[in-house]
Amino acid sequence: MNKKWWKEAVVYQIYPRSFNDSNGDGIGDLRGVIEKVDYLDKLGIDVVWLNPVYESPNDDNGYDISDYQAIMDEFGTMMDWEELLEALHDRGIKLIMDLVVNHTSDEHKWFVESRKSKDNLYRDYYIWRPGEDGAPPNNWRSHFSGSAWDYDEQTDEYYLHLFSSKQPDLNWKNPNLRQEIYKMMTWWLEKGIDGFRMDVINMISKVEGLPDGEEVGEDGYASGGEYFLNGPKVHDYLQEMNQEVLSKYDIMTVGETPGVTPKQGIKYVAKERKELDMVFQFELMDIDSGEGGKWDLADWKLTELKNIISKWQIGLENQGWNSLYLNNHDQPRPVSRFGDDDKYRVESAKMLATMNHTLQGTPYIYQGEEIGMTNVEFDSITDYEDIETLNMYQERVVEGNKDREEVMEAIYAKGRDNARTPMHWDNSENAGFTDGKPWIKLNPNYKEINVENALDNPDSIFYYYQKLIKLRKENPVFVYGNYQLLLEDDENIYAYLRNYNGQRLLVILNFFAKEVKFELSDNINFASKELLISNYEVNEEQISEIDLRPYEARVYKLS
Structure with missing residues (x-):
């Protein structure tokens, strides 16, 4: 890595x-x-x-x-x-x-110059095209509604703006x-x-x-x-x-x-x-x-x-x-x-x-x-x-x-x-x-x-959040560990393993406001476990079966 x-x-x-x-x-x-x-x-x-x-x-x-x-x-x-x-x-x-x-912005000095004339040195810094029969050069829609083209009377051409009409697109071909x-x-x-x-x-x-x-x-x-x-x-x-x-x-x-x-x-x-x-x-x-x-x-x-x-x-x-x-x-x-x-x-x-x-x-x-x-x-x-x-x-x-x-x-x-x-x-x-x-x-x-x-x-x-950030700094597995999804088809629980240099994390997340049962697969073996962080107080010792409370999250280190 x-x-x-x-x-x-x-x-x-x-x-x-x-x-x-x-x-x-x-x-x-x-x-x-x-x-x-x-x-x-x-x-x-x-x-x-x-x-x-x-x-x-x-x-x-x-x-x-x-x-x-x-x-x-x-x-x-x-x-x-x-x-x-x-x-x-x-x-x-x-x-x-x-x-x-x-x-x-259309107020940037490049665009102010660009719109002055078709032979201006900055004209080609932006994307200008003539219209067709009074219509824009193509049918693209702006991300902010309406046509992605604005007509400019001064040079009788349209400029492209994928966002606001005050945000003309730059011509990266230049x-x-x-x-x-x-x-x-x-x-x-x-x-x-x-x-x-x-x-x-x-x-x-x-x-x-x-x-x-x-x-x-x-x-x-x-x-x-x-x-x-x-x-x-x-x-x-x-x-x-x-x-x-x-x-x-x-x-x-x-x-x-x-x-x-x-x-x-x-x-x-x-x-x-x-x-x-x-x-x-x-x-x-x-x-x-x-x-x-x-x-x-x-x-x-x-x-x-x-x-x-x-x-x-x-x-x-x-x-x-x-x-x-x-x-x-x-x-x-x-x-x-x-x-x-x-x-x-x-x-x-x-x-x-x-x-x-x-x-x-x-x-x-x-x-x-x-x-x-x-x-x-x-x-x-x-x-x-x-x-x-x-x-x-x-x-x-x-x-x-x-x-x-x-x-x-x-x-x-x-x-x-x-x-x-x-x-x-x-x-x-x-x-x-x-x-x-x-x-x-x-x-x-x-x-x-x-x-x-x-x-x-x-x-x-x-x-x-402060604790999560600290754990990430102290445990390289948080950063560099690979990812293995568990319970792929479960519609309530998101669980996965992270593995790195012999370190393993087990992350268990109940995504909804109801209580659900988590069951750990038999093929995940470990000698000991440590609860690193959870959003509820946790008392029980075993993790093979857990009754998860609404939106409960737990992260265990397995060894």
Whole structure:
């Protein structure tokens, strides 16, 4: 097993806008993060992934970048950022930055120039095409609803934007553009960062000719994903990026790669291919999506979840490395999605954490996950801020006459603002997040669910995460052990073994709110056992048969 620091690390993701506000303007900022560095250190994490803090008009909360080498005024200054980096490094915590290079803001100087004329030096930094009979160049749909093309009167052509119309896609076929990006990446690495999380990096290569997508929806648009996901040159570009930039530093890289299978994933992360260290796959995040996509809510079975995780655990074994996550700034809260955010909130949050930290791969914790923050249900669509949510509501309810209640239920389950409500620090007004008016409303349950309460309770979710992180550091089997699924067809219990250098872990998870019996197979032999962690008090001695309580989790070391 090829040992690396980023395999042994636990990453904590910070969405700065919602983390901690230091100046009372209602928006989290860099100085707010600095104020909480000791909290991160107490949790025991090794790496912070910081969502974008670059200069941006904020059409998509910072993922529309107008200057890659400047800090957004709302977040502070470059001096604040440098102080944060130093504060993290002083505590042995590394920092990785979000790299958003599939698109820029339409206010980036490259695009401002690009739209001026067809012969501008920057024209070819973006993807421009003439329309056909007043229609866009193809039928691709934007991820944020409507056509993926916007008409620009000045040059009588359309530009491609897979996301918001204010996020024009970059043309990676242009070697000058690629060199500009590599130069910018090098600039940040020279400032001392420890790696990159690469936003939708498997979309940077589009199929020649940009043909029409095949599966056309009710709105007349097709996803087009078959022509821009894992495109023909994506691996060439990443190998070039690795050769010119990444290979020169001891860093970690993780690529966000929607639509990637384990077989495709290996192409991104296999050591000999010299591309990335790991990818974020979306198969688990799509488990509750129906044929209509994300907003089409579907039931899921535990066997499906086990199959997805096992496929990636086994598929990448000895060839690549998994990233382990249950939520992020784009995904709902896991305790609401996969657990029980009411009666068994604490137990189910601990059970899900147990799973995420005992699989092979690098675990990611999203801010608030470690205290069991939940999804939110705002009464009015006007309380939501996320562009994807608002565009979908406009398209379906306002223009499409879809049932409002049904659409709101989908937003409650899957909306990105579930993860973006402010962090709960204490039970004071605005949960200690700000002295001003928060940029988005808080989840009203902050008086019960907050950091202060968690730190005062030795049995809290926070201390359970702290213990899991510590166990991972003390036991190499947590990191490097192989994976063996048990009880494959069981619809209630997820159990597996991890094996490494004579060490064995037995992980037992009851995924639901009912009591079930676990029976250990006779062919699993051991001389002694040690209970490393559990989310209930455990008294019984034998493990051949266990009556598991709702959402119970146990991890044993067998020898």
